[in-house]
Amino acid sequence: MSAPFSWIRSEPWGIHVVPADAWVDPGKAVARALVTHGHADHARGGHGATVATPETLAIMKLRYQTGDGPSGGETTPVQYGETIRLPGGVDATYIPAGHVLGSAQILLEHAGERVICTGDYKRRADPTCPAFEVTPCDIFITEATFGLPLFTHPPIEGEMAKLLERLAAYPDRCVLVGAYALGKAQRVIAELRAAGHHQPIYLHGAMEKMCRLYEEHGVELGELRLVADTPKDDMRGHIVIAPPSALNDRWSRRLPDPITAFASGWMRVRQRARQRNVELPLVISDHADWNELTRTIEEVDPQETWITHGREEALLRWNQLHQRRARALALVGREDEDE
Amino acid sequence: MEQFAALLDALVFTRSRNEKLRLIAEYLRATPDPDRGWALAALTDGLDFPAVKSSTIRNIMKERIDPVLWSLSRDFVGDTAETASLLWETAQMGENGDSAPPPSVSETVAALEAMNRKSVVTELPALLDRLDPSGRYALLKLATGAMRIGVSSRLGKVAFAQAFDVSVDEVEEYWHALTPPFAELFAWAADGDAPPDIANMPTFRPFMLAHPLEETVVDMADYAAEWKWDGIRVQLVHVANDSGGETRVYSRSGDDISATFPEMLDALTIPAVLDGELLVRGNVQGGEAGPDKQGGAASFNALQQRLGRKTVSKKMLAESPAFVRLYDAMVIEGEDVRALEWQDRRRRLEEFLPRLPASHFDISAIVEAESFEALAEIREGTRDDAIEGLMLKRRDSPYIAGRKTGLWYKWKRDPLLIDCVLMYAQRGSGKRSSFFSDYTFGCWNGDPDMGAELLPVGKAYSGFTDEELKKLDKHVRSKTVNRFGPVRETDKSLVFEVAFDSVHESKRHKSGLAMRFPRIHRIRWDKPVHEADRIESLRSLIRD
The missing domain is CATH 2.40.50.140 (Nucleic acid-binding proteins)
Structure with missing residues (x-):
């Protein structure tokens, strides 16, 4: 009989599930990868076999040619709620994480012990993906991107209202919204539609394919047009969405006098917005805020919490103050995706 | 307070100076007295509430949130007021239920003025409870006086002038005669009332400034040269009034720095407005410059010890006494001489000098040079530490506020x-x-x-x-x-x-x-x- 939880190990490039020789969100190519979602700091190409939700596999096919031809490796789709048996007697169940399309927490069970890897998650409603489900476990491996008590994300309706107000106030300009190409962009579009904005929305070329993929998976995004196909003057009074890197780039010169907005949880801190020359900060995040991180730990109530990436010091401190066991993992290559 | 908070937020996220001016001007037009006057004072750093310091906020927060979590948050944000404004709800853990509606700016100012070191601990939190995060940020910035939103006091004055279509130079001249919330200033600019009476007030007058010389070559028949001393440019003002007279020292930006240099207040007792360089005596390094070996100034290092202080110790006054090396005059014995040519003002100033105490005043010597080339040679040759370079002044230039091309040049020593x-x-x-x-x-x-x-x-x-x-x-x-x-x-x-x-x-x-x-x-x-x-x-x- 081996020591409790000795079958799961934290290594610099990912969580190693020893009996199955499988890795959760590995930062390098491995024989068998269990992937929580499609963001680049969790998903990558070159694995021998990739186990993920069908939506995540579709995103990985688009981005990394995963499962596409002989060099793309094998893929195993797992539906939400479905359990698959891995070698070495390990069961893996994929549970909605509420982060982006296809995002999942992975519940690993072995020898009567339960471990959850959340990947990235949020607790707010999102029209583009099913909501996070609280699931009991022994070890809860959580993210901590916004793990500081100053991060409390406001309701998204207010942020949408700010955006639409500014748009209406400047009919001769456009509002350029910086949003991460996978997840944030589609969520912002879907929320704009929910807020009653049915004008065409203009996209940076890098957004197009991912938006189409979302639509193929049943997420309605309304009329989308490409900036590249549109004369400058036609975009006056409209919303344009681009990756954050394009905000202060030469690319934006083709837009009619843009007002620069940025949809990110970091926008809560004024100086962060100023550094990026943002005129209209929109505090919209696909991650749990401080209260959600701590509430989730309380609800899941694990024996021990492992913290993968983000502001882990503060979340560790919170666990200590609440007499909860926790440790910070030193994973490499995890980034704040909005930065 | 909501409108003021919205203004601050808009200013934080606005890059363009013109847009900042427009935002402030719009606020000043739309907001009633006395709120707009207090807001203008806050934007131009004119408010001081001794009971509220950055450390006060820190202590209030540390009673409500774990000190480690506070420090981690403060480090991430880089600004105490903003960190506190963001953490407030979390720190209260939702305990602030039904509180009074948000206070107005004037109500806030009155409350802050009434606070003392003891009462601030309960009264500031009570105000914070009545505001949203933007309002809390505005309140804490207002209370600590460190706005850091890219608005200088000058920008505030320009915005005021734009809001009501009046001359900014006039605004500058009235400014120091008045105190927040500037009721007479608004009455004059916004409602067309008579201008504020500054006749016997020690007000600031905008400085005449110089352009860098760069590649320009000037004819020494038209220009006079003098040393540019390495201290701080000041304006000394004395007016006579019923209580015997009042003297003030203003910095280049028009800030009142009288309290920092009290020895200068007693030194000028004749109605005048003088323009010069404030230096300190001490470990003498400035003995070499000019044909008459004019010197006696310590290095800027010594002066620096005295800058930014609200009170000065006797020891400091004895060790590093200040004096002013005069460049020019705007008013001499109550007569405004700004319209005179520089050479006439200079003559008047030289005649006036003997009436001032030599311990506290001298005059910046003219650097004689027959030609521009000769002047360049003199500039190269100086090794005096108290000299920053040369000034070139058109002999017929009147004293005009701001930087008018062709009248004054500064020619700094190479670094x-x-x-x-x-x-x-x-x-x-x-x-x-x-x-x-x-x-x-x-x-x-x-x-x-x-x-x-x-x-x-x-x-x-x-x-x-x-x-x-x-x-x-x-x-x-x-x-x-x-x-x-x-x-x-x-x-x-x-x-x-x-x-x-x-x-x-x-x-x-x-x-x-x-x-x-x-x-x-x-x-x-x-x-x-x-x-x-x-x-x-x-x-x-x-x-x-």
């Missing part, structure tokens, strides 16, 4: 340059809080190939572009070898060409030297560190 090695870096504050933007650099204490060490010689945080800052930040992050709290020690692989105005003996650094106004002149990504300069090279640049 000194030395190659140093980057040793330590620290994060900046405010807008630079996520960048390692403050650099400590050093020179070799011998031959680097024979085991010499680097010793710190100075610190700089300017002179580079935003692009370069990003590269430097990346360099620091990837070349960190050690951390001491907020300080990163780098692998000492990068050479800076550092420009500075002068260098002095100093006990502050291990190298025994301190530079004045060092800035990064060039980043020498290409230069091997062993080719950086040695301490003795820097020491040889001490002028005395």
